[in-house]
Amino acid sequence: MPLDSPKDPTIAAKAALDPENFALANCIRALSIDAVNAANSGHPGAPMGMADAAAVLFGKHLKFDAKHPDWPNRDRFVLSNGHASMMLYSALYLTGYEDMTLDQVKNFRQWGSITAGHPEYGHAKGVEATTGPLGQGIAMAVGMALAERQLAAEFGDDIVDHHTYVFLGDGCLQEGIGQEAISLAGHLGLGKLVVLYDDNSITIDGPTSVSFSEDVPARLAACGWHVQSCDGHDGKALDKAITAAKAETGKPSLIAMKTVIGFGSPNKAGSYAVHGSPLGKDEAALTKEALGWTAAPFDIPQNLLDQWRAIGVRGAKEREEWEARLAAKPAEVKAEFIRRDERKLPEGYDAAVKAARDALFAEPKKAATRKASQMALEPLTAAVPEMIGGSADLTGSNLTRVKAVDSQYTREAPGRYIGYGVREFGMSAAMNGISLHGGFIPYGGTFLVFSDYARNAIRLSALMGLGTIYVMTHDSIGLGEDGPTHQPIEHLASLRAIPGLTVFRPADTVETLEAWDIAIRNRHVPSLMALSRQDVPQLRLEAGDENLTAKGAYVLRQFGEGRDVTLIATGTEVAIAVEAAEALHADGVSVAVVSMPSWELFDAQPEDYRKATLGDAPRIAIEAAGKFGWTRYVASEDDVIGMTGFGASAPIDRLYQEFGITKEAIVARAKALSGK
Amino acid sequence: MPLDSPKDPTIAAKAALDPENFALANCIRALSIDAVNAANSGHPGAPMGMADAAAVLFGKHLKFDAKHPDWPNRDRFVLSNGHASMMLYSALYLTGYEDMTLDQVKNFRQWGSITAGHPEYGHAKGVEATTGPLGQGIAMAVGMALAERQLAAEFGDDIVDHHTYVFLGDGCLQEGIGQEAISLAGHLGLGKLVVLYDDNSITIDGPTSVSFSEDVPARLAACGWHVQSCDGHDGKALDKAITAAKAETGKPSLIAMKTVIGFGSPNKAGSYAVHGSPLGKDEAALTKEALGWTAAPFDIPQNLLDQWRAIGVRGAKEREEWEARLAAKPAEVKAEFIRRDERKLPEGYDAAVKAARDALFAEPKKAATRKASQMALEPLTAAVPEMIGGSADLTGSNLTRVKAVDSQYTREAPGRYIGYGVREFGMSAAMNGISLHGGFIPYGGTFLVFSDYARNAIRLSALMGLGTIYVMTHDSIGLGEDGPTHQPIEHLASLRAIPGLTVFRPADTVETLEAWDIAIRNRHVPSLMALSRQDVPQLRLEAGDENLTAKGAYVLRQFGEGRDVTLIATGTEVAIAVEAAEALHADGVSVAVVSMPSWELFDAQPEDYRKATLGDAPRIAIEAAGKFGWTRYVASEDDVIGMTGFGASAPIDRLYQEFGITKEAIVARAKALSGK
16 A cells, blocks of 8 residues: 555546555655666656556566576566666565665666666676667567577476566667567567557657657557557556466567656656656655655655565565476486576587588688588587577578578477568667577678668677677678678778677688687677678688687798788688788798787787787788778788778679789788888 | 560460550560679569569659759659669660660679669769668658658749659568658658558568568558558559559558569569579570560660650650749749759858857857757858758757757648657668758767667768768767766777768867868768767867868867877867876976867878877877777877776766776876886
8 A cells, every 4th residue: 555645636546546556666666766866867757657567567477586586487577768777676676686785776877886877787687688779678578589489499388488578668669670679579479578668658859749650559560469558557457458468379469558757746747857857856755745655765665665575576486386397307408408598508519619620621611701601500500409590681691591490480480590581680689689588599690781780789799798699791892793882891890899799700611610619609798700702712721629710810821931021811801811922922022921810809819929920020901891990900001901982883803903902912012011 | 565475374464454564664674684694693583573663653653854864853763672773774774864874784783884783872863862771762762751841841842842752672661770761751741752662572581471471551551651552563553553642642652562573584483583693594585585575685676765765854844844933933042942952051151150160269168069069050050041950869968959940840841850759770861861852951969879770871871972960979988877878989980980971079169160060061971970968178269260170180289399298189088188288297298189070081181281290209099989990090009098898877977087088097198108
């Protein structure tokens, strides 16, 4: 029961619809108001408007155990409108997550707290995904729901059987990625995905009528969703709607909740003024009075806290029963489930890598690195059953589909290959969701140039520390006739600029295999492979078990004694550098050719290794991409054989010639630099 | 009439629906087949499937004059599924665009031809936009339709009154940006936008059922569109549908055309095999036989070519009438229309800039650079009536709305301020469309971090050479508590890496005004402003008319004789560099502080100016962003005071302290480097 009757008759009428839920919701409202006021920064409006729904969801539906936040079979909850973070932190504190202390709530948005301005994965338990960049939360939730279904198919629905719930607002529905996620979820019939839409008619710029006038339920129905509408402040109606959403197992569900942003605030409710600014002391007092809330700031009356804490352990019994079921499974099934949950690689993995290496050395292959990637994927996906592939409608170009994953994920049955459609951003965010869910290593393909479309999801992979793997083919002007819209120029630099992402541009079959090996092992670092359309010779011919790509760069060839010049190249240009080095050597110039498949890995090497590899002689970099950033390794961009502008539409050989990325250009520059 | 009756009874039945249109369409099909075969690369399927619709659109509806391709009141046609480029090139050749010779068609996808793999704006007349990156074509078309409506409101619909037509495929509808554009167009009721959807049930990965099962017409109806469906090979039905679409003036129109990809090919029609590969010689022959086409490759029978050429000049009379109407306008109206069409600035512009400069020097202001931007926009938008503003739902944060543009663009009436909604990508592509249309200088705002969402549209601004202006605020960790999802780190570097884009990060009110001045003058180069949330002092105090920002970098302060060290800083860190320089000078170190608001403009300066500005002394760069790329100007990233990873959620001062972007850090590094 509320502490006092709401003073405002409109509020009282809402409270009367489900008084118990209203009281629980007021706890969220009060904490959100207080924390945002204390930080003097933040977004109180959405938590206040969605508090009733949060109380119903956490109180009656969400399967979780606050004392065991990592229980694999918990329901997932994603706050896609991440600016409403205080709603989530409030719920976590109230339900008794141990790390979410009242002090953390009081330190909302402060240095070193786990209560960041937007929910950050890895900070507080119960935060299932980093959200804030709008639209990505629902797309990650789609990934979680995808993962749940496939994992259930593999381990049985007595072990894997949970829902994925999403809260979102107008912003997530306006962002294109939201539609990509909605469309994919509807197509695949992800029946355990339940989305609650905070339909408050307000965005930052004012009423949604400024920019948004869709019939959202009709749009989602057109995309194959089960849709309902209800009063977002009526606990009973919300309970009924969520129950109905769970009953619909063949379609994802949308519940459009009509809400009032800043619910309870006498002067700011229903206005964009309450979206992103604190209520302030006076309005906070008026709001609490209107809500009938008499407790001191940050204080939750004991009876309400007790109710919330009971909610926090509501799932304990279910968790224990689940543990018993898991324990009763055959030992190898149980071990396999735990292995995958712990993100450890299977036993046969090392042997599979070694066999693939040995085969390459036994019979060297000339191949495009996208083809080399496919060759690596064949044995690795067979050895690693948690690898789950896909492409944004470029399967035949990305070469991401191989035998072990050759089971299409459909509405009828899940599988290990996902046709993400022409939805690069949605794919990337969904892969992050699969990574977050656990049990899988997702990889997905598109053209490197379209990394632009997916860029913020790649950033979130890095920010969250997820081992998502991006397969980006057609990685230079080498793709030829499709022309400048399809030829990446600035993309390698712009991806290398993202902190925490490992970018690979392997030179041949061996480096591509090595890159895959590193990417698969890196369960907490995202990897991006830039792979060629065109063939390259195998340059690594000397058998051995050392993964040289793991060093980021290494001396691939040495011609002559000492060095007059060092050629540093990546990917398809390493072969050109080797040809140039041969020509230079014939002319009496001593040359080392350094293959540099990954800047990030090289920069992480000890200084003496880096110095020895780069050498003291003048250096030239060769890469069929923009020169930006190469001055990290060479003296000036004049020493980079690369692109200075956009590409063009023409056959590949003509393009390399016209843009001067040739053996002759390397030789000329090397002679000028070395004075030989 | 066709040359011969189609041999295939299904095809014959389609042909019988509108024999004349079928014959015209076969010209497009034949040329597309031949050009793709000759290039041995390209996409024949879509041109073959959409040829009937193209024949109806060009033949009966599109208002254009092939001899005057730049006529301002022509209808705009955007091929959003740009891979179908041969459909467009065929139509341009057939209708007699002078630059589109048969030789150009024969040189499809070859170096130096205007017939690039995907349509490239500025290569061939009649290509209204560069397309290929899916979804952006329709979004640019939305911008064109937006521009048309506002221009008509300003100059009268006797001078401005045209439609914008779009062809698109499944890919454009799967891409999120497609939905952003659809949603915005529906919201604003852009009744002169007509979209023809090539509903061929095929994407690259196979049938659309792999990844796409929406009810597209229902989705668009939910977004406020007028929707129709028809047989895409029935010329009469298409004509009727386009006529009905034009009659609906309050809503944008979708015509879902059921088509067969690769229509006519006996063995490949209806299959993804015809999407992106040449038919080959044998199948080409079989196809032509099936279509009843007996002419030699690249040959168009004279009677058909005559018909097409007549279509090409169908609009001549209308154009002449339009010219007469324009000539009859009052001289100043006519002159103003021509000025805007020619992208020349108005007469009062220079004076407005000078007055704004003088005011800043007369009364220096401490202000966030986003506020400085607003201060600049006030007089400049008043002086330049073609400036049209907007924001992706962050107006109050971006400060993009000022008095002269304070007329909201709504469904009821256009205006100079567009609420783009939470649609950064859609906004950016729409701004490109506005730029392409002519008559306007579009600018629009979001947070710098969300440049990620819009990135490929920014790239297209640069590739097309458009003067679109991006206002990106909250440009560093300086935004504070919103945390790492909202704090740009790698964005400056990744934007500087885009060829042809000018990135500005101004330090104060004066540099911000100067940046705006450059951006407005640059009608063929896009500009991006990185602007601060936090206040900075005005550092430029010496009155004068020279735009120093135009040099990209310049010595802002000199302390002592000569230089022991040079500090290079941008944006909000210039003030910190000045403080550090003062402290160093007090300790006997001679220092120059170089403010560098734009790398691109600096790199375009003569070598002697660059050398003099950077100096020979050791250099330190200071920027609250990732260090990537700064080795262009400093010896090593150790000499960059910047970020090495992501930011955090905390108040601004704490963040600068914790991340070591401080006066003290600069002083320490300067002393170490200078040995003083």
